[in-house]
Amino acid sequence: MKALAATGDRTLVRFADTPEPTAAADAVIIRVEAYSVNRGEILAMTGAYGTPTAPGTVMGQDVVGRVITAAADGSGPAVGTRVVGHAEGGGWAERVAVPTAALAELPDTVTATTAAALPLAGLTALRLLRHVEAPAGKQALITGASGGVGHYLVELATAAGISVTVLAASPERGARLAELGAAAVVHDVADADGPFDVIFESVGGDVLAAALARIAPGGTVLWFGQASLQPIRLSFFEYLTVSPFTLRHFPHWVADTTDAEDLRVLVDLTATGRLHPELGRVADWAETASVLTDLNNRRIRGNAVLTIDA
The missing domain is CATH 3.90.180.10 (Medium-chain alcohol dehydrogenases, catalytic domain)
Structure with missing residues (x-):
């Protein structure tokens, strides 16, 4: 064969x-x-x-x-x-x-x-969304949104009533994500208007730390990838005065x-x-x-x- x-x-x-x-x-x-x-x-x-x-x-x-x-x-x-x-x-x-x-x-x-x-x-996106309780009306940030998971996640999250902001690599890719329902497209996390109830993070490196600066009080970060291949860098003291948030590791095969x-x-x-x-x-x-x-x-x-x- x-x-x-x-x-x-x-x-x-x-x-x-x-x-x-x-x-x-x-x-x-x-x-x-x-x-x-x-x-x-x-x-x-x-x-x-x-x-x-x-x-x-x-x-x-x-x-x-x-x-x-x-x-x-x-x-x-x-x-x-x-x-x-x-x-x-x-x-x-x-x-x-x-x-x-x-x-x-x-x-x-x-x-x-x-x-x-x-x-x-598709399985990854579908299962990620199930970790968002009462999704309707929530604000979400999706990093690494130009990949396969990101496209599905934008469409599924929007259908569930979530207002989605995406981090996209280029205007062309951002335009397609907007067609699928993204309410806002940014090319740098610094330009994302938070706060966000949930952050779907798959880039790693400095992106996760930058995204956390925009988390809403009691919000959740679902960490499902590290496309940059760079480890995340977080300091406890940086977030000492921030309202508690949940950082959750997400393996797609656990369901x-x-x-x-x-x-x-x-x-x-x-x-x-x-x-x-x-x-x-x-x-x-x-x-x-x-x-x-x-x-x-x-x-x-x-x-x-x-x-x-x-």
């Missing part, structure tokens, strides 16, 4: 012949038609999380395709069903095994490329719901026109290495999706 395996060097991935996937009793095997790539996968391969991914490892979480082998335990969709899945790895390949608890069926009205952009970024349940929500929102995945790049999977480079260098707005011809 053809797949894209980690190289352990700056090229990141290359094609390799790999064994066919084997599925646990509660998993299906799907023929992959499209997958999205995420910056977190680049960080894993380059060692930002610790040890770099071992050469030969097939990466990939966000996949779309058709079931070619049903789950042995009888759970999940039948052979031939179109599905979107959040795989446990191995998705940048012709075929991949995915647990049925991480799959959702796709209606014909949602294309493979659109659906492939949903899993990781009271299954991936399947939340993927069904995302698919329904997309199918009914209430969620609009931002496809910043769609290309053949032979271009994966160059797309990863562009994504890492922030030359892609929103999500990047690769397609595999049948």
Whole structure:
């Protein structure tokens, strides 16, 4: 089977012949038609999380395709069903095994490329928003809003009644976020008019500290990323006279719901026109290495999706 395996060097991935996937009793095997790539996968391969991914490892979480082998335990969709899945790895390949608890069926009205952009970024945004109690009427600041998660978060938060201010890298990217519902767009945290009841922070470095200067009394900061790769710098004494706030670490995989349940929500929102995945790049999977480079260098707005011809 053809797949894209980690190289352990700056090229990141290359094609390799790999064994066919084997599925646990509660998993299906799907023929992959499209997958999205995420910056977190680049960080894993380059060692930002610790040890770099071992050469030969097939990466990939966000996949779309058709079931070619049903789950042995009888759970999940039948052979031939179109599905979107959040795989446990191995998705940048012709075929991949995915647990049925991480799959959702796709209606014909949602294309493979659109659906492939949903899993990781969509799940993260959906679950972040669930940590905001009584969202209607609240003021929120979203940093790093030009990425895949940010686009979803703007649209979902606005639909929930939150007034959203976004930190965007450029006027062009800010304009698209305004189209999705952002009430205000800034290019520097210093220009954001607070106070904010909630801050969704994914940049790190000095941005989090600057954002905290605009937190409302009793507000909450949901910290879900560090795109700048710079550690945050906070001084207790700086905030000694500030009303108490909550700083909460947010890992997207910790949830009271299954991936399947939340993927069904995302698919329904997309199918009914209430969620609009931002496809910043769609290309053949032979271009994966160059797309990863562009994504890492922030030359892609929103999500990047690769397609595999049948």
